[in-house]
Amino acid sequence: MGTGLKRKDLLGTRDLSPEEIGLILDTAISMKEIASRDIKKVPTLRGKTIINLFYEPSTRTRTSFEIAGKWMSADVINISTSSSSVVKGETLKDTGLTLQAMHPDVVVIRHSAAGAPQILAGLLKASVINAGDGAHEHPTQALLDLFTIREKRGTLAGLKVAIVGDILHSRVARSNIFAMQKMGMQVRVCGPATMLPRYMDRLGVEVFSRIEPAIADVDIIMMLRIQLERQGGGLFPTLREYSKLFGLNLDRLKAAKQDVLIMHPGPINRGVEISPEVADGPYSLILNQVENGVAIRMAVLYLLAGGQAAAN
Amino acid sequence: MRILIEGGRVIDPANKVDAVLDVCIEDGRIAALGPQPPAKNAAPPDRVLDARGKVVCPGFVDLHVHLREPGREDKETIVTGTRAAARGGFTSVCCMPNTNPVNDNQSVTEFILDRARKAGAVNVFPVGAITKGQQGEELAEIGELVRAGCVAISDDGKPVMNAEIMRRALEYAGMFGIPVIQHAEDLHMTGKGVMHEGLVSTELGLQGIPAASEAVIVARDILLAELTGSHFHVAHVSTAEAIRLIREAKAKGLHVTCEVTPHHFATTDEAVRSFSTNAKMSPPLRSSRHVEALKVGLTDGTIDAIATDHAPHTVQEKEQEFDYAPNGIIGLETAFGLTMTVLVEGEVLTLNQAIARLTSGPARIFNLPKGTLSVGADADVTILDPTREWVVDVRKSASKSRNSPFHGWKLRGEVLATIVEGKVVWELEG
């Protein structure tokens, strides 16, 4: 006899236990098989309603949740800022109360303000899944990253990973740091000093301001997207200089392990943080990450749907 | 009208009094302290308050409140704000100029004083703006503000970023002997920051406000105080570095003073973990290292006063995403309980020292004729039970607003009665 997640919401990886992470990853293995079928649909969430509430534009994450829900036969409704009352200045609280009146089972939220999913979770009976809030967390991205790594390496504990880029503004970095550490991985971060939050070392990660030593002996290199609009904002002078100092190219990769895995949460800026040869190279897992995203989100939807019964 | 407060432990730091004494109030002034002389032909007192086992002290003086009137009467009014003050044991409050319109001219000052005289529960001392419209560009008519009744100047909430303007403000205010209060914060460093930059902000991904953002302005303005010889007062000091700079300035004999808020010594940035917007204020709640430094500053006298920075906001404003919610919390009614629970119980201050930071300390640095039980002084008196336990319930607040992070906290030390110029303006029931 197994058991679901003993929680209503998935707001971050920081408050997940290693057992919960393991359960989600294990469940995703079964979900991934469904993607290989001719008929990509199981009736598991028939009659359940999932609302994708996106306050920030996102194609891949929203689509991934939408496919995950639809493959499990849930009704999936997308609400984005451009097509809802959000633009009319409705508060998150009122939006939440309005949604509650429609009795959704799961609300997936993407928001530019950290903590917005917490507000929603407090308002709704439905399960709330954080699909990225400000620079805070993006738990399903971290889970799919772990899944992808485990799929390639068979294990997580003991692996070394270097996360390179704008750590300061990255919710992907935060969720990955918390989750990877829980699973026994060693995490390094690397980026311009202006984009490395102070006190990073107190999270138990090693901090590098040069990429060469950071990637020298790691099993995984995770490149983060550099936000083009941050150029000239005082954090780094130009993309050209950033690319020269921190971009991952074939030349730099020679310093890394032969079988190092390359990851990127996407969307990538080809030729800026990662060169096309590396992004499309044999050790690049970038497309595996996208594929596994659906399986992870199916697993999370399934486990939260059952978790509600356990909580009742 | 005669009131006799009988048998209480009278603590009056201004006069170094700590003894069981009766306090006799006549016609709004302190008439006598000590065992009541046998009445000759005098009528018995109109009111006798039994203070046996309680503490009787000067009414508290708050150097930093926002009464929101004129302009934001939906958050607070002079009536409700001064009622909240009375419940908190405060008999005098200094109200900040960031009203709408800004208190940068005598007509606004006169409006506030007129409303306070007619409807206020406690004494109100307005603080005028340093610059017109708090824009940080042109000096306000500081002389007119002082003449109308302002006791200090500040562009509170909008730090004076231009050092030249700050220099001139200090020089000009020096002519009138009033302090220039600075909300010390380098706005460029703060940027879009919403909480203290530290481990918690790193984990939460909220933009941080570094401690140095406060200290660099404190350092600059101490230099300007040295240059001008004027009185520079640091509002709501919150960082170890600022405390260090102020301590050094005082040791050099500069006229530099500062205040601390109860929330900055009672809580840390850990309170933000829940994304509660009642943990959002400016300056932000700091880490425990800074809180410890504030306590040392209280113990060694670097910090002159405890001030609340009472900042009412409506529920709908605070019920927003953390990034969008306004800064500030209400604090008048919880100040004494937090001072007793955190500072006195925590052996940071003695009871006498704590009362001094709420009475004689603030009155002295702003030259207010308050904070004392001297015979002949205004009869502003607060009666306290320093050990009584109570639970904070914001729903019962006299303030119009409810934005307190201390709802549900169990505190020791409660205000039993507040007397302003011989009139009982607040009494705890039961």
Next chain:
Amino acid sequence: MPGGPMSQRREKAQILDAAGITRAITRIAHEIVERNNGVQDIVLVGLRSRGVDLAHRIAVKLEEIEGTKVPVGALDITLYRDDLGKAETQPVVRRTEIPFAINDKKVVLVDDVLYTGRSCRAAMDALMDLGRPRLLQLAVLVDRGHRELPIRADYVGKNMPTSHQEQVQVLLTEEDGVDRVVILEETAD
């Protein structure tokens, strides 16, 4: 509450021992051959988890009888259950591993116990999503009655009338280290 997590159960009777299980499997294998005129196009699909073990045992017997290896797949029906969010605890999703096409095959579903028929219903739905078999048959080690759906097994190791309060437990060496089938009943305590 019967079946609730607080109830205690104790063994009431053993209905099959190791030899009995082997005999039942042998008989089922012979019946499959007989009914289908051999094992041409036969594939076995076991329901996780003991149905898979039984399917493998039947496959061994079929090979003994016919000299042909019969493919065996494993089916997890968790995603097809009709009690999501209703069960006390949520079942773990396990992998469906059917490494062969079932289109136009004669699929024999294998499960340990046939009871309400709901698992079998879920299994049929799951199988239909994977392809279009030519026909579908059902083999179970124990049929304990109490059907809630119009479902009937084609091959039964043992018919065992039971009450709702009882539980039939199939123990197999692959999972449990021993081969036996027992009836458990609730105790008052």
